[in-house]
Amino acid sequence: METEEFRLVREALRAFAERYRCASAEVKPADRAAAQQALDALGLAELRASTPPSATAQECALLAEEHGRYPLATSFLGTGLLAPELLRLLEAEDGPVTCDGVPTVALARDLRLPGRGTTDGADLVGWDCQGADGALWVADDGTVRWSGLGTPTPTTDPLRTVRALRSDAPPAVLGRLDAERRQYWQAWALVMVTSELVGGARSFLAQSTDYARERTQYGRPIGSFQAVQHLLADATVAVEACTSAVRYAAWCLDHAPPEAALAAARVAKAEANESAVEAVYTGMQVFGGIAQTWEHTAHLYLRRVLLGATVLARSADLLPVLAAPAQA
Amino acid sequence: MTDDTLDFGDPADLEQLRREFRAWLAANPLPERLPDEPAAVFLHRWHRQLHAGGWVGLDVPVRYGGRGLTALHQVAVSDELGACRAPGVPRIGYLAHALLEFGSEEQRLRLLPRMLSGDDVWCQGFSEPGAGSDLAGMSTYAERHDGHYTVRGQKLWTSYAQYSDYCLLLARTDRSAPAHSSLSAFVLPLDREGVTVRPLRAANGDDEFCELFLDDVRIEEDERIGAEGDGWPLAMTTVNYERNALDTGHLSKYGLLLERLRQVLQDRRDDLPDGLASAVGRCVADYQVLVAHARRRTAERLAGQGAGPESSVDKLLMTRTEQRLYETALKVLPEELFREGGEVFGEYLYSRAASVYGGTSQIQRNIIAKRLLRLPSAG
Numbered sequence: 001m002e003t004e005e006f007r008l009v010r011e012a013l014r015a016f017a018e019r020y021r022c023a024s025a026e027v028k029p030a031d032r033a034a035a036q037q038a039l040d041a042l043g044l045a046e047l048r049a050s051t052p053p054s055a056t057a058q059e060c061a062l063l064a065e066e067h068g069r070y071p072l073a074t075s076f077l078g079t080g081l082l083a084p085e086l087l088r089l090l091e092a093e094d095g096p097v098t099c100d101g102v103p104t105v106a107l108a109r110d111l112r113l114p115g116r117g118t119t120d121g122a123d124l125v126g127w128d129c130q131g132a133d134g135a136l137w138v139a140d141d142g143t144v145r146w147s148g149l150g151t152p153t154p155t156t157d158p159l160r161t162v163r164a165l166r167s168d169a170p171p172a173v174l175g176r177l178d179a180e181r182r183q184y185w186q187a188w189a190l191v192m193v194t195s196e197l198v199g200g201a202r203s204f205l206a207q208s209t210d211y212a213r214e215r216t217q218y219g220r221p222i223g224s225f226q227a228v229q230h231l232l233a234d235a236t237v238a239v240e241a242c243t244s245a246v247r248y249a250a251w252c253l254d255h256a257p258p259e260a261a262l263a264a265a266r267v268a269k270a271e272a273n274e275s276a277v278e279a280v281y282t283g284m285q286v287f288g289g290i291a292q293t294w295e296h297t298a299h300l301y302l303r304r305v306l307l308g309a310t311v312l313a314r315s316a317d318l319l320p321v322l323a324a325p326a327q328a
Numbered sequence: 329m330t331d332d333t334l335d336f337g338d339p340a341d342l343e344q345l346r347r348e349f350r351a352w353l354a355a356n357p358l359p360e361r362l363p364d365e366p367a368a369v370f371l372h373r374w375h376r377q378l379h380a381g382g383w384v385g386l387d388v389p390v391r392y393g394g395r396g397l398t399a400l401h402q403v404a405v406s407d408e409l410g411a412c413r414a415p416g417v418p419r420i421g422y423l424a425h426a427l428l429e430f431g432s433e434e435q436r437l438r439l440l441p442r443m444l445s446g447d448d449v450w451c452q453g454f455s456e457p458g459a460g461s462d463l464a465g466m467s468t469y470a471e472r473h474d475g476h477y478t479v480r481g482q483k484l485w486t487s488y489a490q491y492s493d494y495c496l497l498l499a500r501t502d503r504s505a506p507a508h509s510s511l512s513a514f515v516l517p518l519d520r521e522g523v524t525v526r527p528l529r530a531a532n533g534d535d536e537f538c539e540l541f542l543d544d545v546r547i548e549e550d551e552r553i554g555a556e557g558d559g560w561p562l563a564m565t566t567v568n569y570e571r572n573a574l575d576t577g578h579l580s581k582y583g584l585l586l587e588r589l590r591q592v593l594q595d596r597r598d599d600l601p602d603g604l605a606s607a608v609g610r611c612v613a614d615y616q617v618l619v620a621h622a623r624r625r626t627a628e629r630l631a632g633q634g635a636g637p638e639s640s641v642d643k644l645l646m647t648r649t650e651q652r653l654y655e656t657a658l659k660v661l662p663e664e665l666f667r668e669g670g671e672v673f674g675e676y677l678y679s680r681a682a683s684v685y686g687g688t689s690q691i692q693r694n695i696i697a698k699r700l701l702r703l704p705s706a707g
Binding site: 059212226229 | 331332333334335336337587590591593594605606608609610612613616617620621623624638641644645648690692693694696697698700701702703704705706
């Protein structure tokens, strides 16, 4: 996309987020549906639909950051970025694929990437389900399946809908990805999920920094106290670290072999799992008492990054992989 | 910092440059260090050898003795050197940038080619016993006379001053003006009357750091760099480049140590203390994040952004990476604690200085708070 065109797309998403950002954890179903409809109307799921795609992975990742900036009950990752890309990869391999309704992706019950023995979908849930009718997943052998969505299952993030898969019909097999495309898909999913986490951490840190300039105690802004300044500076370093890591990984999706992109994506997720959470902790500390209340959005950010750090891959999954010798 | 898309890729000619450099390196390998040859003398021989091949100052314009390429080309050379365990390119990039930005055309033409070639060896005279973190509070004073100055004072941490020909010196030229607008920069030839150099021994045994005593040293007016009062902005430009992970060429050294640690883990996989694999994985992530971060900074610089206060973020990230890496290395290689003079322990000791030199981690946090986050000053 041309720079100007991309900026317009991002402006549209930013305007949407400003308009539909959630002020609290209680969002009425009708409001969720209206927000999803407004997001869908931006047509972002089409960004990768043409051949070649009109948006790069790097641009999609920046949009995911944008969607992460405010608490939103809409599904952009699942229905806008992850499932459409999975279908695109599948079609690049097998030709046109038909899929009933709007899909999101299915993950293991603990929200990691589906592991072994996930052919019947019994141990899976649909993730980021707002506006979705079904969920797609890739088994170890590359087979891509689809299942309808069942009843909601609870998580600590009230804005992200997770639902069981329907057990009354066997999953439909849509096709199969080769090993390279499977790596690409995993890297894509890690990058987009990480980008949304990074967007949330950046935004919440910026909000708490603004607050530190305004809030006065002892007759001066708390942001003038060195103890507070150093907290915010350390969180800034953490946020810049995960920003660099994920933006580089996104670039790798466009320009590097899938194996290299997956390696960069794992690094980015491992970094964000720690540093996005650290940044939100810092932001909450700076907001102080107000951030401990139900009506403040701090806990929405906290819930999102805390659960986000477990989505697809946890640090405990990633770090031992990163410690293995490079040639192994 | 930008939120637009960036090109993290290498310019097309970079791979070609890397190939040329590898071929040159194969034909011109690192020389043997002579018995009892001081490290600085050995490194200086290496500097001249690199320069003879055209591998110093790649990002300096041709008319000043460089090759007119980009920072990325210079980084690629550092990278290749680190990958074959050779010492890095001489750390003069930040001094060269100070002269490029603040020197007169005459000074640049006269000083830069000889700095790059190693004909002249340079050191930096910024810190003082009483002016460490509070650099602007320095007391070395250059008193102005007709056409020259007389300088009195003492400098500290002037790396390799005992082997240097010139010092980039900061001194106060106005006792009444505020600290930040009263400093000026000078080119001081170290053989000048009144200059005394005394080496210090560092915790790892090296004699890198020196004290510099200046007793009524005469400096000519045309040896001043920039105008009177330009000293502080010049110092900030210099330390911004110095802090940048890109310009230090340490990255590939970390990569090599990590590869060794990963291999040790693999060999001892049945007998590993709890959490050690994850600790090494964390170091790998730190390192790869730093590589990605350096690429982002390079891309931003190629897109037209100079080194600014963001370099404090870079310095803290580099410090995090280096200190955690060497702490972990001593856990993976505990035998290193039971011998004297080992390389890993020497580098570990040096890593403890990472949060002090080039501005302490606390000073970096102050800079981030004030200049990046625009937080208010303490009243």
